[in-house]
Amino acid sequence: MWIVPEAEIAALVTPQMAYDAVEAAFAAMARGEARNFPVVREALGEGRQYGFKSGLDRAGGILGVKAGGYFPGNAARGLVNHQSTVYLFDPETGLPTAMVGGGLLTALRTAAAAAISIGRLARPDARVLGMVGAGHQAGFQLRAAARMRAFERVVAWNPHPEMLDRLGPVATEIGLPFEPVSL
Numbered sequence: 001m002w003i004v005p006e007a008e009i010a011a012l013v014t015p016q017m018a019y020d021a022v023e024a025a026f027a028a029m030a031r032g033e034a035r036n037f038p039v040v041r042e043a044l045g046e047g048r049q050y051g052f053k054s055g056l057d058r059a060g061g062i063l064g065v066k067a068g069g070y071f072p073g074n075a076a077r078g079l080v081n082h083q084s085t086v087y088l089f090d091p092e093t094g095l096p097t098a099m100v101g102g103g104l105l106t107a108l109r110t111a112a113a114a115a116i117s118i119g120r121l122a123r124p125d126a127r128v129l130g131m132v133g134a135g136h137q138a139g140f141q142l143r144a145a146a147r148m149r150a151f152e153r154v155v156a157w158n159p160h161p162e163m164l165d166r167l168g169p170v171a172t173e174i175g176l177p178f179e180p181v182s183l
Contacts, residue, residue, distance in 0.1 A: 006101025
């Protein structure tokens with residue numbers, strides 16, 4: 001069984017690899033060759049959540065589960081609030097094949113899914129990228145979205161406006177003007 005710690009993921013998985021994998025999984029789902037199982041999620045108290053998301057991709061030969069959750073007290077400990085690990089199994093035998101740090105994988109997968117939806121559903125002439133939220137995931141979302149269209153600027157809102165400062169540098173990095181807004 002492979003064990004891949006979180007610290008190794010950035011050297012092994014690119015945003016493009018995540019995009020290709022998510023696109024292939026979505027296509028397999030559309031053909032009826034893959035499916036997600038019901039999500040299990042439990043409140044642990046004090047805002048903590050823990051759950052399991054799993055599925056089977058017969059076309060890709062993958063059976064897996066992501067175990068993880070949200071632990072808001074982690075920031076005070078110098079840790080990220082979202083924690084997860086991905087476990088993969090041989091779909092024929094059920095034997096475990098890998099245990100993989102899931103933090104960056106989750107960020108890349110979520111961003112890839114959003115990018116795919118932009119590619120398939122957004123108007124081809126869309127030029128303004130609107131974002132709601134400026135948390136940890138937002139930078140991944142912005143980078144992935146910018147690959148899908150020739151956006152001319154980014155407009156973003158967050159319920160905690162002070163967090164919008166996180167997105168400005170990402171927009172600058174990819175060459176887009178950034179406009180934070182408040183209601």
